[in-house]
Amino acid sequence: MKILSGIAKFLVKTFIRIYQKLFSFDHSFWARPEKFRVCIYYPSCSDFTIQAVERFxxxxxxxxxxxxxxxxxxxxxxxxxxxxxxxxxKANRQDPFA
Structure with a gap:
């Protein structure tokens, strides 16, 4: 069962990373994060999802x-x-400087 879970995690994370590189306005080759961020949250929704899949x-x-x-x-x-x-x-908003 752990092997199937590991494979599923790998496939989901790979799919999200492909989305990031090809389509995301914050991560793809045409992104300009040094000028502005499109995502209103940090980390971005795709990074958040990858971290959540790894953890849960x-x-x-x-x-x-x-x-x-x-x-x-x-x-x-x-x-x-x-x-x-x-x-x-629910949201887990925090002050990063607290």
Whole structure:
């Protein structure tokens, strides 16, 4: 079972990294993060999802990533929102300087 879980994690993370390199406005070859960031959160939603999949597994990680993407709009506060230590679908905004 651990082998299947590891393969699933690898495939999901590889798919997200391909998306980042080809389509993401924050990670792809045409991105200019030194000028401006498109994503309102740090880490970006795709990086957040990769970290969540590594920490919580494919199903929970993808659920957390989907929840994060649904929060990514002009009606929510932006800022530092790392992957929480415990599984939750709520925002985990923190002050990075606290």
């Amino acid at each position: 597994g494919v199903i929970r990680g993808l659920a957390m990533g989907t929840s994060r993407i649904l929060r990514c709009n002009g009606f929510n506060k932006s800022g530092y929102d790392p992957v929480p230590d415990k599984f939750t679908l």
